[in-house]
Amino acid sequence: MLDGTPLIRAWSRRRIASLARIDPAATQQDLLLRLLARARETRFGRAHGFATIRDVASFQARVPLRRYEAFWEEWWKQDYPILRDITWPGRMPYIALSSGTTAGRTKRLPVSAAMMRANRGATFDILAWHLHHHPASRPLDGRALMLGGSTALDLIGPGVRAGDLSGIVAHEAPLAIRPWLWPPERLALMPDWDSKIAALAMTTPRPAIRLLSGTPSWLLMLLDRMAEAPGAPPFPRLELLIHGGVAWPPYRARIAPYLPPGCMTREVYAASEGFIAIADRGDGEGLRLNLDRGVFYEFVPLGELDRPNPTRHWAATIETGIDYAVVMTTVSGLHAYIIGDVVRFIDRSPPRLLLTGRTAWTLSAFGEHLQGHEVVAALEAACEALRIVPAEWCCGPEFRGAQGRHHFLLEATGQAEALATLLDQGLMGANAGYAAHRRDGQMLAPRVTLLPPGRFEGWMRATGQLGGQHKVPHIIADPARFAAAAALLAPAAALLLTPRQEGPPP
Incomplete structure (x- = not known):
């Protein structure tokens, strides 16, 4: 197979030089005005006066x-x-079905041809940053394995197809780059995740794979299945692993033994709504906002999101160290759309961010108002202190009479009571509201249930959410939904009482 790396190397140098000169505010405002100009004659554009916005x-x-x-x-x-x-000119050719893990529903999001071109450009930017830091690498001297859901698309109307975003990406892949892509169509179309993983493990040309991408949880499942012996990486010539969709730290140590010496990892932040950011530096140094790839961004301080007139920051006004809800206006006809993610900037020019959670990742069944990132940080610190490595986890509220507590379900081994104690201490230190509810006796200490390996995989399989773009929902704020999940995940530790029907205390 032809090594495609030289074809992109020269372009990559020009692209990185161009990105170094970019003015974030000017680029974003110019992009917004071009989006509005294109959409001004749509029903949405006319209703909102796009023609006069300057x-x-x-x-x-x-x-x-x-x-x-x-x-x-x-x-x-x-x-x-x-x-x-x-909301966008012309007919939308695709509808992306989003997994909707936080609220337990499926979203139907329009995807335009212009958005697919923007996403392709962002994909090449990943390679540009990789080659910028590792100029001797040859990531296209072989095949790229893209681990996603079924690429089958349903024809739901004249000229309109619906399915996973991975299927839309495969359908739109230019003929010129398809020789470098794996798996072939007969495998990519397989809807059953277990069968697909088994087929990939048997048929993938292992020495040919130079680039691997996907969600860490599902990548780990494939790598586990393909491992033949300790110390023998399934893909001996792998040069780049691209990951996104869930937090990387819980998977980093577990995936590392499967990577050959010299293989690099690069994180991306991509959603069904658009390709948002790419790691332009090293692991853990933040993700650079994609300023010129079809999306205008706004950022609303998380505490203001539900106010009548929240502050709407953008590239010119963002500040570091603040949790923002992400808002997008895109070439797919989303306008001032709240996508549900929460980010925190660590640099302003260029804007570089950390993904810290979801707007729905809030535990407040008892009035404690715990933010998702506070829960994640407390859990990570407690696990690190006790040398516990959770494979997967989730948490939610449970009631015990007039009191309540948070119940953590972890696929791990260790000391559950000690972990619960450290979790309690970490949450009290992070959140004054939680600490007050604990001191006043309104809340009990957290409960921790440790689960055997494979329990979360079985749960996702039982709920029809195994593989593809589906992810384990780590924080389930709705008591009834969490009770149902806990009953499947830990039947022996089923909740003692059904959730109360009245709302949370003030």
């Missing part, structure tokens, strides 16, 4: 923030699946 401030004054539910009910539902000239 800057970011006037856009923010004219276009209110919306979540998915509002877009669906107000703009898409009536005409679905033929979304023509509604």
Whole structure:
């Protein structure tokens, strides 16, 4: 097979030089105005006066923030699946079905041809940053294994197909690059995840794989299946592992033994709504915002998100160290759309961020108002102190009479009671509201249940969410939904009482 690396190496040097000169605010405002110009004759554009918007401030004054539910009910539902000239000009050729792990629902998100071109450009940017830091690497001297869900798309209307984003990406892959891609169509179309993993383990040309990408949890499943002997990496010539979708630290140590010497890892932040950021430096040094790939970004301080008139920051006004809800306006016809993610910037120019959680990752069944990143940090610190390595985990509220507590379910071995004690201490140190509820006796100490290996995999299989873009929901705020999950994950530790029906205390 032809080594494609030289074909992209010269372009990569030019691209990195161009990114070094970019002005974040000017680039983003220019992109926004071009998006509005293209969408001004759509139904949404006419309703919001796109034709007269000349800057970011006037856009923010004219276009209110919306979540998915509002877009669906107000703009898409009536005409679905033929979304023509509604929020973006022309007919939407694709509908991406998002896994919706946080709220337990499937979203139907329009994907335009322009968005697919923007996403392809961002994919090449990954290679550009890799070659910038490792110029001798040859990641295209072989095949790229893209581990995703089934690439099968359903024809749901004239010229409109729906399915996983990975299937849309495969359908849109240019003929020129398909010789470098694996798996072939007959494997990529397989809907059953277990059968697909087994087939990949048997048929993948292991020495040919130079690039591997996917969600860490599902990559680990494939690597486990393909491991033939300790110390023998399944892909001996692998040069680059691209990961995203879930936090990397819990998987880093478990995946490392499967990587050959010299293999690099690079994190990406991609969503069904758009390709948001790429690690332009080393592991853990933040992800650089993609400023010119089809998306205009706004950032709302998390504490203001549900206020009538929240502050809407953008590239010109962001600050470091603040948790922001991400808002996007895109070439797929999303406008001031709250995607549900929470980020924190560590640099302003260029904007470089950390993904810290979801807007729905809040535990407040008892009025404690714990943020998702506080839960994650406390759990990671407690596990590190006790040398516990959880494979997967989730947590949620459970009730015991007039009191309540948080129940953590971890696929791990260790001391559950000691872990619960350290978790309690970490949460009290991180959140004054939680500490007050614990001191006042309104809340009990957390409960920890340790599970055997494979329990979360079985749960995801039983709920039809194994593989692809589905992810284990780490924080389940709804008591009834968490009770149902806990009953499947830990039947021997089933909740003693059903959740109360009244709302949380103030």
